[in-house]
Amino acid sequence: MTQKRAIVGATVIFALAGGAILVGSLDSEPRPLTPRLQFEHYAEDLGRIHEGESRVVDFPYRNTGSGDLLIHEVSAECSCQQVAISHEKLEPGMSGTLRARVHATLQGGPVADGIVVKSNDPENPRQVLRIKRFTVLDTVATPKRLTITCRVGDASPSGSFTVAGPTGDRDFNVVKVESDVETITADYRCRGMAVGDRRLWHVQVSVSQEEHQFTGLRESAELRVFTSCQTKPELIVPVTVVRDVAFEVKPKSLVFVPERFGPSRKQEIRLSYGGSAAEADVEPLVPEGHGVDLKLVSVTTHDKKTCWVYEAMVGEGGTRTSGLVDVGRIEFRFMPLGISIPVPFSIMPLGEHSTEAKPYPTPANRKHEASVLGRAQR
Numbered sequence: 454m455t456q457k458r459a460i461v462g463a464t465v466i467f468a469l470a471g472g473a474i475l476v477g478s479l480d481s482e483p484r485p486l487t488p489r490l491q492f493e494h495y496a497e498d499l500g501r502i503h504e505g506e507s508r509v510v511d512f513p514y515r516n517t518g519s520g521d522l523l524i525h526e527v528s529a530e531c532s533c534q535q536v537a538i539s540h541e542k543l544e545p546g547m548s549g550t551l552r553a554r555v556h557a558t559l560q561g562g563p564v565a566d567g568i569v570v571k572s573n574d575p576e577n578p579r580q581v582l583r584i585k586r587f588t589v590l591d592t593v594a595t596p597k598r599l600t601i602t603c604r605v606g607d608a609s610p611s612g613s614f615t616v617a618g619p620t621g622d623r624d625f626n627v628v629k630v631e632s633d634v635e636t637i638t639a640d641y642r643c644r645g646m647a648v649g650d651r652r653l654w655h656v657q658v659s660v661s662q663e664e665h666q667f668t669g670l671r672e673s674a675e676l677r678v679f680t681s682c683q684t685k686p687e688l689i690v691p692v693t694v695v696r697d698v699a700f701e702v703k704p705k706s707l708v709f710v711p712e713r714f715g716p717s718r719k720q721e722i723r724l725s726y727g728g729s730a731a732e733a734d735v736e737p738l739v740p741e742g743h744g745v746d747l748k749l750v751s752v753t754t755h756d757k758k759t760c761w762v763y764e765a766m767v768g769e770g771g772t773r774t775s776g777l778v779d780v781g782r783i784e785f786r787f788m789p790l791g792i793s794i795p796v797p798f799s800i801m802p803l804g805e806h807s808t809e810a811k812p813y814p815t816p817a818n819r820k821h822e823a824s825v826l827g828r829a830q831r
Contacts, residue, residue, distance in 0.1 A: 488523070502557045520545065533556045561651075591684055595615045598691045613656060618682060637659070639656050673693055674691075700724070702722065711801070719766045724785060736785075737749075744800075745765060745766070745798065746768045778800065782798060
């Protein structure tokens with residue numbers, strides 16, 4: 454009986470020891486490694502920043518977990534920010550820096566832009582950083598470049614632009630506006646108007662109209678705007694004056710095909726102008742040596758529009774080319790405006806019945822003649 458008890462006791466002790474060994478083996482299994490992305494701070498306040506300025510903000514970060522940290526994506530919510538990171542992969546305990554460059558744009562007032570960081574952090578796979586600022590808009594002209602279109606006979610062609618003062622400056626004033634040409638003047642006596650946190654001034658620009666000023670179709674000038682703003686006391690507004698004299702010539706080019714023993718067919722040239730004949734006259738300049746004859750047929754004015762009709766042809770004593778295309782151009786000058794409009798022309802060689810010498814019919818010659826004939830038929 455004593456021997457049986459000893460055997461049973463030994464069996465129980467062995468079973469308990471085996472269970473302890475099994476429990477110990479279960480507790481000794483390795484736990485999974487988890488990364489942790491931790492930033493030192495998640496927001497930055499830049500305070501007041503002027504339009505056009507740039508600031509750099511650093512966000513230090515660290516892997517506080519036990520596994521390797523992988524940063525998959527870093528994106529800025531605003532195009533005014535440029536972001537970059539020093540390390541995309543961090544081992545446990547390592548650190549890195551996210552750098553953001555902020556550009557102050559035309560959006561004034563308080564702004565809070567975000568930066569989204571995505572990683573393999575199982576608890577916070579998507580984290581957002583915030584950069585706050587108050588953008589102070591400086592003095593600006595709208596539009597920044599002014600274009601004024603004027604025609605002969607317009608009483609007072611003009612344009613305008615707006616000058617806005619800095620954000621918060623309710624005492625902003627336009628002190629003076631100067632022009633570098635005498636024909637352009639500006640009236641800035643319009644009273645400033647407060648809109649939100651800014652004060653606006655309306656500047657009216659006028660162009661004087663005289664015939665001798667129409668020496669070209671486009672003129673450029675600069676307006677210098679002096680203001681009471683201390684950070685940006687002077688603005689330059691470029692002004693472009695387009696003198697639309699409304700001249701039109703049809704056709705844009707001519708092609709003459711002369712006969713063997715006679716003149717070419719007459720071709721009509723029509724010149725139109727959006728004004729009266731008393732404001733402008735036409736002086737044609739025909740080049741010599743081509744045999745082109747030009748004749749004025751009529752001048753008519755209807756509904757404030759004047760039309761000149763000319764007939765052009767190659768006369769009997771005109772050029773007789775030996776297989777080559779003769780080219781030139783007729784100049785129509787509108788006086789006293791001094792504007793010249795060219796009309797190029799081409800004189801085709803004589804037909805196949807001609808006994809005069811012709812060049813060797815190379816592919817280049819054939820292609821050129823075919824293109825000229827095609828334009829003539831159109």
